[in-house]
Amino acid sequence: MAMTLQKFDVEQVNPNYRLQLTGQMGVKPVDFKIRVRRRPNRSLMLGIPGGGASQQQDNEPAAARQEHPRSQQQQQQQQQQQQQQQEQDNKGSVHSSINRPVSVFFGGNMGTSESLVQALSRSAPTFGLDVVNIQDLDTATKKKTLPTANPLVIIIPSYEGRPPDNAKKFVAWIEQMASKGGKLPPGIKFAVFGVGNSDWTHTFHKVPRMVDDTLEKIGAERIMDAGFANVKRDLIGPWEAWSEQLCMTLSSTTEKNEKANITDRLGLDVRIEKSNLNALPQALGGEHMSTGIVVVNRELADTSVGAAKRHVEVRLPAGTEYNAGDYLVVQARNPDATVSRAMRRFSLSAEDVMSVSSSNKDFIPTHPIAVEHFLRSSVELAQPITLRQLATLATYSPPGSPEHTRLEEMQSAYQALLDARYSILDVLEEVPLLPLPFGVYIDLLLPLTPRLYSIASSPLASAQTVSLTFDLFSSPSLSGHGTFSGVASSHLSTRLPGSSLSCAVRATKLPFRLPASPLTPIVMLAAGSGIAPMRAFCQARAAVLAAGGKLGPAVLYFGCRHPERDFLYREELEAWEAIGVVKVVGCFSRPDGMGEGKKG
Numbered sequence: 001m002a003m004t005l006q007k008f009d010v011e012q013v014n015p016n017y018r019l020q021l022t023g024q025m026g027v028k029p030v031d032f033k034i035r036v037r038r039r040p041n042r043s044l045m046l047g048i049p050g051g052g053a054s055q056q057q058d059n060e061p062a063a064a065r066q067e068h069p070r071s072q073q074q075q076q077q078q079q080q081q082q083q084q085q086q087e088q089d090n091k092g093s094v095h096s097s098i099n100r101p102v103s104v105f106f107g108g109n110m111g112t113s114e115s116l117v118q119a120l121s122r123s124a125p126t127f128g129l130d131v132v133n134i135q136d137l138d139t140a141t142k143k144k145t146l147p148t149a150n151p152l153v154i155i156i157p158s159y160e161g162r163p164p165d166n167a168k169k170f171v172a173w174i175e176q177m178a179s180k181g182g183k184l185p186p187g188i189k190f191a192v193f194g195v196g197n198s199d200w201t202h203t204f205h206k207v208p209r210m211v212d213d214t215l216e217k218i219g220a221e222r223i224m225d226a227g228f229a230n231v232k233r234d235l236i237g238p239w240e241a242w243s244e245q246l247c248m249t250l251s252s253t254t255e256k257n258e259k260a261n262i263t264d265r266l267g268l269d270v271r272i273e274k275s276n277l278n279a280l281p282q283a284l285g286g287e288h289m290s291t292g293i294v295v296v297n298r299e300l301a302d303t304s305v306g307a308a309k310r311h312v313e314v315r316l317p318a319g320t321e322y323n324a325g326d327y328l329v330v331q332a333r334n335p336d337a338t339v340s341r342a343m344r345r346f347s348l349s350a351e352d353v354m355s356v357s358s359s360n361k362d363f364i365p366t367h368p369i370a371v372e373h374f375l376r377s378s379v380e381l382a383q384p385i386t387l388r389q390l391a392t393l394a395t396y397s398p399p400g401s402p403e404h405t406r407l408e409e410m411q412s413a414y415q416a417l418l419d420a421r422y423s424i425l426d427v428l429e430e431v432p433l434l435p436l437p438f439g440v441y442i443d444l445l446l447p448l449t450p451r452l453y454s455i456a457s458s459p460l461a462s463a464q465t466v467s468l469t470f471d472l473f474s475s476p477s478l479s480g481h482g483t484f485s486g487v488a489s490s491h492l493s494t495r496l497p498g499s500s501l502s503c504a505v506r507a508t509k510l511p512f513r514l515p516a517s518p519l520t521p522i523v524m525l526a527a528g529s530g531i532a533p534m535r536a537f538c539q540a541r542a543a544v545l546a547a548g549g550k551l552g553p554a555v556l557y558f559g560c561r562h563p564e565r566d567f568l569y570r571e572e573l574e575a576w577e578a579i580g581v582v583k584v585v586g587c588f589s590r591p592d593g594m595g596e597g598k599k600g
Contacts (some may be wrong), residue, residue, distance in 0.1 A: 008036045023225055025544060028230065037220040090409055099130035100250060105140045105148045106155040107167025109506070110449050112195055112231065113155045118361060122242055127247035137170035137467045144173065148187035151223055155213055157195035157270065161203025165509060174214045179495055183219040190215050191246055193239065198210075199232060212561035224249050234418060236446065237386040270354050270439040289331055289450075292503045294466060301566040305590060307471040309529055309568060311341040311456075314501055315465050322505045324458040324536035325512045329450045332488035338382060338425070339375045343429050346438045349374075356439075363447035379445040382487065387414050387426045389444050393427065396436050403431040420478040429481055451488035452506065456532035462542035466505070466558065468492065469532040471566065501510075516545050519552040524582075526561035531568050538573070542581045559587040 012034060019029060104120060106113040121131040133150065146152055156167055163171040175185075190217070194208025205228050212226040227242030228325065229235045296313035322328075343349070352371045356364055363378055375381065390411050397404035410417055410427065415428075424444055428434065457467035472493050473486030495501055514537050515522065526534045534556055539552055556573070560566045565588060573584045 005026040009529070010034055010036050036420065038080050040129065069544055080392045086137060096292060099128050099133040100127060101150045102129050102250065103133035103135075103150045104131055104137055104153045104155065104266070105137045105170075106163040106301055107137045107170070108155075108157055108195075109159065109164045109166075110157075110452075111447065112235070112361075112449060113157060113164075115447055116193070116195075116239055116243075117172065123243065123358065127251040129247055129250055134338040137167040139166070139169045141173055146184060146188045146190070146220070148185055152190045152248065152393065153216075154190060154192045154211060155195070155206050156192065156205035156209075158200075158203060158205055158209075160200055160510060162509060163207045164474060165568070167207075168509075171211065174211065178214050179258070184215075186219065188220040189214075189223050190220050194226060194228045195231060195235065196228070197232050198230050204230075205338040210597070216440060231476050232388070234384055237388075237418070239384055240388045242506065270356055270437075271440070289329075289502050289504050290320065292501045294499045294501055295497055296467075297493070297495055297497060301570050305512075305561040305565045306528075307473060309469065309471055310489075310493055311469075312468045313457075313462075313465050314503060316505065318464075320464075322455060322466060322508070322597045323458055324460075324511075324514060324540045325533055326455050327452045327506040327508065328455050329452055329466075329504045329506050330451050330488050332448060332493065333491040334379075334381050334448070334487060334491045335485040335595050336374050336376075337485070341373060341429070342375050342381055342425055345432075348438070354438075357436050361443075361447075364397065364442070372441075378448055379442060380424050380448050380487075381425055381445070382484070383419055383446055384421050388413065388425060390414065390417075390427065391430070392440075392444065393434065393436060396440070397431070397434055403434045406431050406435075417479075418462050420480075421484070422479045423481075423585075426477070426479045426481040434553055448487070453488075454530075454536075455505075456535045458536050458540035458543060461539045467532075467535070469529045471536065489554070514540055517552075518549055521552045524554065524556040525559075526556065526565070530566070531558060533571055535572075538576055542576055542579075545579065545581060554582045555585060556582050557585045557587060560591060561588060561590040563588055563591060 014033075065456070071293070076094060082576060091133060092520050094527055102124060106117050108114060117131075117134055121134070124131050131549070133147065139157065140146075153214070162168075176182075192208055192212040194205045195210075196203075196205040197206070197438070198204050207227065208226060212222070216222050224246060227246075229238040292314040294312060295315050296311065298311050301309040313320070348371050350370075350372050352372060353367050353368050354371045356366050369540065382503050390407060394404060394407040394411070397407060407427075410422075410430075424441065428436065428441075438491070453468045453470060455466045457465065458470045470489050470492060471486075472489045475484055477484040492501075512533070518541065522537070524534045526539065538554075538556065541554065545551055558567075558573075560568065563570075567586060574581050577584050
């Protein structure tokens with residue numbers, strides 16, 4: 001290196017290049033080009049013992065110089081060639097000489113929005129854009145204004161029709177401004193991407209739609225139509241399509257110039273080693289997670305009339321408080337069978353340890369970690385594959401090969417794959433000879449997100465222990481590959497008493513509490529495992545009554561299939577009904593165990 005710099009001037013072709021790394025066996029920069037010129041008065045032999053000083057070439061006899069003639073005309077021709085090459089590089093490169101800055105404000109409780117922000121940060125430079133200002137929505141709006149210098153991208157979910165915790169002030173601010181006829185400063189340009197769950201039929205995407213409409217109402221200019229994703233069906237596919245169109249719009253690009261280089265930009269440099277490493281730090285859990293201890297795990301209903309249902313009690317760490325109506329956030333783990341499938345596909349064993357040299361993804365650990373533990377606790381293995389991910393897999397198959405043909409067929413029939421919930425792993429098992437590197441596979445995966453469960457107990461009855469009620473999802477996969485198992489429910493179901501559980505209490509942000517006065521009449525409705533928070537409320541009322549308090553009337557309408565097979569907590573509810581805590585009205589869809597019906 002020293003000898004090179006001694007003889008040559010070295011400079012970047014693009015002075016605004018932003019470093020991106022790729023590689024499987026060795027790290028290399030993506031689209032990084034340099035220009036090299038020989039320094040004045042530096043001979044070919046400079047720096048070599050016996051080669052002489054920098055002026056040696058000038059002092060050589062004319063006959064000797066004929067061995068390496070270099071005329072002024074040749075130098076000019078080389079400089080012209082270099083200039084032409086630079087122009088071609090600048091035209092061929094997707095990066096502009098100066099990347100356009102973009103601001104991204106987000107909201108979210110579960111980490112989903114943050115993962116989309118990270119994805120945009122990685123893909124934006126491909127279009128000559130640079131994500132320079134990332135903030136949560138409440139923090140970003142402390143100054144009561146929005147950026148005018150840069151286009152603004154807003155990523156926000158809707159939780160039961162309400163904004164996430166870190167976007168409440170922002171939503172209240174723009175709603176108040178709109179109600180008073182206020183206007184934002186001119187020059188604000190925005191685009192909104194909304195995340196929601198279609199299970200909440202009446203409030204699906206309510207918050208992102210409101211934000212999109214309100215910002216335009218108070219004077220901001222919409223860059224493009226809002227995008228929306230349904231986490232129940234497909235989160236990443238709609239995001240990839242929308243964010244790509246956004247980047248093309250902001251960069252005034254009309255054609256995608258990335259397909260040829262897609263394999264260069266994807267993948268992590270992963271080294272697999274054999275090891276007896278046993279104790280390894282968890283890849284997930286986070287600073288807000290703590291460790292609870294499972295003290296009870298029992299079955300409430302079998303699979304005779306539907307999904308099995310279980311009751312789990314968790315002793316919280318000392319000092320942790322909760323209220324009836326709150327949630328327990330549980331860090332899920334992928335089922336053993338799914339983890340084993342992934343390891344078999346890449347010929348990995350339980351003793352293998354992986355090392356990632358570098359990654360800009362928060363959930364990818366750069367310290368050595370057992371491959372099995374990483375796959376179980378860090379990434380989503382069952383997430384439906386996206387159309388772009390299918391296209392990525394196809395780039396690793398030779399044209400005309402059976403693998404390439406099969407992957408093209410899958411792209412043509414993508415909607416059927418989505419309906420069958422095909423994961424990347426499912427697809428890889430149908431093209432077993434596809435030489436996809438393990439580093440590319442894990443780079444395509446999403447972080448494993450925590451799951452929320454309504455707490456089914458009251459601190460008035462058990463201050464340090466929370467109860468959970470949940471369905472155990474397990475059925476043959478729609479894709480035909482193995483068994484589909486709920487990531488969190490299967491993990492919870494295997495926790496024996498004494499087992500640890502990574503969890504945290506999350507207070508509800510809804511007005512979902514018992515009335516301040518126990519004399520206020522209450523009507524409750526629940527079906528199946530949705531009885532969890534209602535059980536907590538009834539337990540709280542029973543504790544008030546046991547302490548000598550008085551109760552107003554309360555009625556619980558509870559729906560299930562069969563009065564004997566899945567009437568959850570029946571004995572407990574009947575005991576509470578006998579002492580005046582609550583009147584229970586059962587509603588059964590299959591009272592005879594066969595046909596549909598209703599009985600109350």
